[in-house]
Amino acid sequence: MIDLLTILLLSIGLFSFFSTTIGILRFPDFYSRMHAAGKGDVFSSLLILVGLGIYSLHHFTGASILVFLKIVAISVFIFLASPTATHAIVDAGYESGVKPWTKDKQEEGSDDLAT
Amino acid sequence: MIWQLDLLILSLIVLCALATISVKDLFSAAIIFGAYSFLMCLLWTEMGAVDVAFTEASVGAGVSTVLFVAAVFRTTRKVKDRGVKRYWTKGVGLLAATSVGGVLIAAVGDFPGFADPLSPASTHLSPYFITNTLTDTAVPNIVTSVLADYRGYDTMFETAVIFAAGLAVIAILRRSKTGVQHESREKVILSEGYEDTIIRLVARKMVPFMQLFALYVLAHGHHSPGGGFQGGVILGASFILIAISYDMKMLLGRMSEKWNVLLGNIGVLVYAGIGFVCLLLGANFLDYSILHRILPATDEIMARSHGMLGIETGVAIAVSAIVVSLYVNIASQGKHDKGL
Amino acid sequence: MEQFFLFMGIGICVLMLLTLYRVVVGPTVIDRLMGVNVFGTKTTVLLLIIGVMFDRLDMFIDISLAYALLNFIVTIATSRYFQHHKTLSATGYGYSFSKREKSDD
């Protein structure tokens, strides 16, 4: 039962990581890539962490409960830190003058930033 | 050792290393080098060297990337290799590098295999530590007891080296207001950053937890990976986070330059002082078992354990003070006014 | 179950290999920074998965926590660089897309 739940959570997490990575590779400009990087990572790492925490409750002892609590601490930390880091990177991009990709002027997209 | 993961991580590391040396922009190189350190930590973990991985995670991936960025922040991002245009110079360099590399690769063949039970290290030294550490010192983590007890001299001088490095950076970079103002060759133009509410608030709430975690790593080095170096670096990193999210004044208001240098001294002195106390009580230098005479309610074995905790504390104090002072001096060019 | 965790680890490694494209190729330095941030998160998770594989989760969890903390510090520090320099390219200390006049004098 616990095994099944773990496999389910971890698989969803891996799929979500996968879509995040595809998003990072495919989106046209820096800001929309940040959408993929910032959001997908939080959710998928939360899923995987919770899955591993549940798996660690397999042998139900005091030590495993503490491991579970530590995993919860890491999740809370990621929950706080990841959006802040996302904001910091986006703000750095905004400050240094990255132009957002827009539909009507596609020729001014991210491709000319490479030069 | 899981060979599939080993292979993947190794190829990632090689790609990162190639990217680091080929990119022209020093800031990018620092960032990619950070990724390289992340992966290196992963590789150590995957090979089972947990303490080394912890050190790599805290020193390599964390603080050294911040220090690189601070150095690039104050100097320049351009690579200057316009001096070398003569091809024979490059040719001689290539020849030297390949021949040394070839000799090294040839020497690899004489190494014992990974985790070979018949190699000299595994037949003489390791079994002694594995069988005797717990009965000698009551410390379950063998790495900690080897570092802090069996070869305590070595660790003491490592701490002294870190202290000397900090002193060297202060001596080179620190400039008082009255002294001669040297401008760097390429004048760096900085504009004022704005005050970021989000980063400030999150960093403010996070710093105490980070500091407690650092102290936990220090105190539980006997039972889990970690110890003085790692705890000290994380403690120093928490102070650096204050300086980054607020400004240099905030950091210097909490930890003034005088206290900082003093704490670096105190850390090394705590280490050496425990050694001298052992000497005064009539044992060898850094032989903690004699400390049971002055510590209450301990026998000789527990005295070794507590002695290790004492010197780890010294290491942590010294390392955190030096890390903070490295950051402060590099990020402000020794002027202690503005940082990242 | 052991096989499944191995599969997970390999999967995350392959995804890191894909993310490495953004770290190495860019195109801009901010993309590299984002790539490294994603690397950090993935590594935090991967460390825990390796911990489960070795059956010593209590040991690896400390490293993972330290990792998450320091990844945060690195990202904040690196992005603060741009608050003062306001330039993406490495071609000197003045060039930026819109603020050339402001910062280059």
Add this chain to the structure above:
Amino acid sequence: MHYIYTFLIMLVFWVTLSGKFDLFHLTLGVISSALVSWMSADLFMLDPKKKGRVATACRFLAYFPWLIKEIFLSTLHVAILALHPRMREEIDPTIVTFKTILKKDIARVALANSITLTPGTITVRIVEDVFYVHAISRKAAAGLPGEMEQRLARVFEGS
């Protein structure tokens, strides 16, 4: 007062981390927590006189499940966009600004991070009470600040 609060929170965190309940390690924990609260209690709680922290924390915990649901939706949204074969026609990024009604810094930060975590929007920066938000499509931009601000106003500024 804020020293005592910080000390207690740190002690709970220590016990979670440590997992050893003998006298020696608990003493170390008490020493470390006292040290940390001496070093950074003023950072942790800027205003020592403020009342009603516990109530706010409880209300914030009640806000969490809703946020998790939003994050799930947002990941789904990003996944669909990323795997969409004609992705460049689906997205239409803009940067929008709006004024917030929230007064306290912590409420603004919670709103900013919630915006970052919810579908299609990332907070770029906060200047005074104006939020700059990058939205990935017009539809996502239209929904700002929306329900989230109301909920956060209830959490942080309700009685």
